[in-house]
Amino acid sequence: RQPTVEFGTPLDEPDRDGYRNRSASARIGQRLGGGAEWELHGLHAEGNTEYDSTDNNEDDFTQQVFGGRLQLRPAAAWDTTLRIGRSRDDRLSTRLDGVPTFSGPTRFDTIRDTFSWQNDISVRENQTATLGYDVTEDRVRGTTAYTRMSRDNSALFAQYQARVGRSDVLFGLRR
Numbered sequence: 001r002q003p004t005v006e007f008g009t010p011l012d013e014p015d016r017d018g019y020r021n022r023s024a025s026a027r028i029g030q031r032l033g034g035g036a037e038w039e040l041h042g043l044h045a046e047g048n049t050e051y052d053s054t055d056n057n058e059d060d061f062t063q064q065v066f067g068g069r070l071q072l073r074p075a076a077a078w079d080t081t082l083r084i085g086r087s088r089d090d091r092l093s094t095r096l097d098g099v100p101t102f103s104g105p106t107r108f109d110t111i112r113d114t115f116s117w118q119n120d121i122s123v124r125e126n127q128t129a130t131l132g133y134d135v136t137e138d139r140v141r142g143t144t145a146y147t148r149m150s151r152d153n154s155a156l157f158a159q160y161q162a163r164v165g166r167s168d169v170l171f172g173l174r175r
Helices: none
Strands: 004-006 009-011 018-031 039-051 057-076 077-096 104-123 125-140 150-164 169-174
Touching: none
Parallel strands: none
Antiparallel strands: 004 009, 018 039, 039 057, 057 077, 077 104, 104 125, 125 150, 150 169
């Protein structure tokens, strides 16, 4: 980057900024008899990003996602699916050259846990009723003191889908 002024402060960082990312993901599952299926999946990524700034100019990050799904068919017209998962995003921002900054090192670490139970019931040909329950819980840790460090969202939902002639109809409620 050419020398410039950023937010009223001179900025001259002629160094080459780098980016590194290593990641791996996997998914495994199996179809069982009677319409049953299970699946597990995961992702892990970590890396480093360098950039020009008058404050912190380097981020180290880790991202992870893990989850599972179980689908069962208790009756010919009824599919039920359970899903569970966790995701994490952890980011540490620092100064590459070690020069003290206005903000100092900053960390932002979030975790999200999810659970879902969905039931799909075939009412008639081309008509499906769906009933379910979702839960999401978020938590944050880090150098910023937020008013609330966690939140959750839970909901019951219902939906009706039908094909009428050449049209699709959908009614849904979520609370």
